[in-house]
Each structure stands twice: as structure tokens, then as C-alpha cells.
Amino acid sequence: AQTVTQSQPEMSVQEAETVTLSCTYDTSENNYYLFWYKQPPSRQMILVIRQEAYKQQNATENRFSVNFQKAAKSFSLKISDSQLGDTAMYFCAFPFGGATNKLIFGTGTLLAVQP
Amino acid sequence: GAGVSQSPSNKVTEKGKDVELRCDPISGHTALYWYRQSLGQGLEFLIYFQGNSAPDKSGLPSDRFSAERTGGSVSTLTIQRTQQEDSAVYLCASRVGGSNYGYTFGSGTRLTVV
Numbered sequence: 001a002q003t004v005t006q007s008q009p010e011m012s013v014q015e016a017e018t019v020t021l022s023c024t025y026d027t028s029e030n031n032y033y034l035f036w037y038k039q040p041p042s043r044q045m046i047l048v049i050r051q052e053a054y055k056q057q058n059a060t061e062n063r064f065s066v067n068f069q070k071a072a073k074s075f076s077l078k079i080s081d082s083q084l085g086d087t088a089m090y091f092c093a094f095p096f097g098g099a100t101n102k103l104i105f106g107t108g109t110l111l112a113v114q115p
Numbered sequence: 116g117a118g119v120s121q122s123p124s125n126k127v128t129e130k131g132k133d134v135e136l137r138c139d140p141i142s143g144h145t146a147l148y149w150y151r152q153s154l155g156q157g158l159e160f161l162i163y164f165q166g167n168s169a170p171d172k173s174g175l176p177s178d179r180f181s182a183e184r185t186g187g188s189v190s191t192l193t194i195q196r197t198q199q200e201d202s203a204v205y206l207c208a209s210r211v212g213g214s215n216y217g218y219t220f221g222s223g224t225r226l227t228v229v
Contacts (some may be wrong), residue, residue, distance in 0.1 A: 004157075035218075037220075042222055043204055043206070043222050043223045043225070044220055044221065044222040044223070045158075045206065045220035046220075047218070065158075091157060091158070092194070093158075097163075097171065098171065099165075099170070100163050100171045101146070101210075102148060102160045102163055102171065102174075103148070103150075103158070103160070103162070103208075103218060105157040105158045106157055106158045108156075108157055108158060
């Protein structure tokens with residue numbers, strides 16, 4: 001079965017500090033993408049970063065980077081120099097289902113950046 | 116359009132009434148998805164369209180839920196005889212067919228059944 005687990009329902013970080021959000025998943029597929037989405041109060045899901053499973057190099061997008069451990073099926077998100085605008089729900093997700101490629105999501109982590 | 120547009124943004128309806136939620140995807144995106152997000156939860160897949168056909172309807176929770184897509188563009192999700200447990204945010208996403216990245220989401224419709 002395809003599953004995504006986010007074990008941290010809520011996290012808090014001080015502005016300018018670094019925080020890491022955890023995600024583990026299970027899939028029988030060998031080649032896939034992994035995503036982190038941010039959902040602010042506006043409700044729109046915004047893509048933060050994506051990782052291709054066949055690439056060993058961890059993806060980086062400005063202040064956002066991932067620690068991808070394929071064997072352990074772990075995909076954590078590191079946010080450096082946290083900003084107040086980073087306050088949001090964060091969801092880990094990956095597509096499965098053959099041609100359908102529907103995204104399966106974790107239950108999310110609510111991140112609060114404190115001034 | 117430039118993004119995925121959903122309407123209405125918010126909808127309050129009485130229990131037992133029918134509602135229609137609309138999604139206007141990015142032009143040229145052949146794949147379209149509907150998801151449901153209940154309070155404090157992750158997103159639950161409902162239905163997938165490729166063009167005008169729906170090869171995966173496995174997430175629709177009951178026969179009160181249906182969806183259609185016309186002209187390979189706009190999609191409508193219909194909920195008949197709404198129940199209080201249908202209260203949620205309904206999100207639509209589209210992507211270019213043939214790729215498994217580049218999903219773009221709308222801002223959703225918050226449905227409240229009273």
C-alpha cells in the first residue's frame with residue numbers, strides 16, 4: 001500500500017532559525033517523484049520543492065532543501081533562515097497509480113514561525 | 116488562464132440540497148483532479164480526469180458525488196442531497212498530461228452544510 005506519514009502535527013521555530021519537517025513513505029514503485037507542498041491560510045497548495053527518486057543528490061530551492069534517504073523511505077524538509085511568511089501547513093506527497101498519478105498526501109505539519 | 120480557478124470560494128448550503136462546484140484548469144492541462152480536505156486533515160483523492168473521461172473515480176465517497184468535464188477544460192463536481200459530513204474544502208488540481216510533476220492547485224471551495 002502507498003502511504004505517507006508525517007509524525008509532527010505542529011512545530012514552532014524562531015524567525016531566522018532552521019527547522020526540519022519529517023516525512024516517511026511507503027511505495028513499491030522504483031522511480032517516482034516526491035513533493036513538499038505549503039498551504040497558507042489562502043488554502044492554495046503551493047509547491048515548495050520536488051525530488052526525483054532516481055537522483056541521489058538532494059534537491060535545493062533557495063532556503064528550502066530536502067534530505068532524501070531512499071532506502072529508509074524518508075524525505076525531510078529543511079527550512080533555513082525561517083521567515084514569518086513560512087507560517088503554513090506543510091504536506092509531503094507523492095504520485096502513484098500508474099497513468100493516474102494521483103497525489104497521496106500526509107496529514108500535514110502546521111509550522112508556526114515566531115518573531 | 117494563468118492559474119487554476121475554482122468557484123465559488125465559499126458555499127453554505129442546507130442539508131439535503133444539491134451543490135455544484137466548478138474548476139477551471141490551466142489551459143492545455145489535460146489531467147484534472149478533485150480532492151477533499153476535511154478540517155485538520157490531509158487531502159483525500161476523489162476523481163481523476165484525462166481529457167473528458169474519468170478513468171479513476173475510486174475516491175468518490177458515495178453515489179451522491181459525481182463529476183464531469185467538458186471540452187477538456189472546465190470540470191464540475193456535484194454533490195446531491197448534501198450531508199453535514201460533506202463539509203470540507205474541495206480542491207482542484209491540473210497538470211500537463213504525460214508528466215508526474217507540475218501539479219497546480221486552485222484555492223478551493225469551502226463547503227459548509229448546515
